[in-house]
Amino acid sequence: MPAVLDEVARLVTVAPLSRKGRVFRLVAPDGDAIVAALRPALDSQSFHARFTVEIAVVTTPWLAWLRQSPDIRNPLPREGAVKAVLSTMECGPDEIAACAAEVSAMLARALPEWLPLLDRSELWWRLREDGPLPGTCARVAVRAALAADAGDEPATRRDADAIERLDPASDFPDWVRAAIRNWPPPQDGDVK
Known part of the structure; x- marks a missing residue:
């Protein structure tokens, strides 16, 4: 160290x-x-x-x-x-x-x-509206993950489809589409 x-x-x-x-x-x-x-x-x-x-x-x-x-x-x-x-x-x-x-x-x-x-709705708004961010961001992918978390299926699918068109080999579109149905993921101790 x-x-x-x-x-x-x-x-x-x-x-x-x-x-x-x-x-x-x-x-x-x-x-x-x-x-x-x-x-x-x-x-x-x-x-x-x-x-x-x-x-x-x-x-x-x-x-x-x-x-x-x-x-x-x-x-x-x-x-x-x-x-x-x-x-x-x-x-x-x-x-x-x-x-x-x-x-x-x-x-x-x-x-x-x-x-x-830290206010997720603020971050999601900035991603949707192309608002200012203080650093780098994979905007479409992060926006899709937040949309899936919020249960916004149309937005999630739109962004997942856009990523899939650009990178057909990516696992992300399938993951984020499944996340709409499976969010939130189980935590330790949750009944499965």
Whole structure:
């Protein structure tokens, strides 16, 4: 584990996110989450960290597709429905406090753009209306997953058909069509 990066993460504070290791999360009651993380670069070392600061909004329907599982615990930014790399940074042992302060400030500046997306209806509206998003997004696929979750069969089928025309080999259209009938997926302890 990169020791410098772990120390930076330990000192980062950004309300209302809570920290576990190098990952910071705010989870909504429906399981959707804002997730930020400090992700080490391949050449990062314990005594000199090179890392990216990533942020995402992770929705449970999109996460279920990516994981092919109803397990939605501990989402990561790379699993985001909307995601972004805020910065690439380097930090040595003498710069830990300054790096942590910079990351904290960066996340605090970014959160106002991301927090509204925790309201799934807001995210779905932006996807349907081609509204602004603070990061990258597979708009049609995420829109289809959210439509299936909401039980909107016509919208789900329209988007699934569009994806199938572009990528006939994709499993996603069949998965999302089935999700209309099967959502929500069973959770641990549910009677099957």
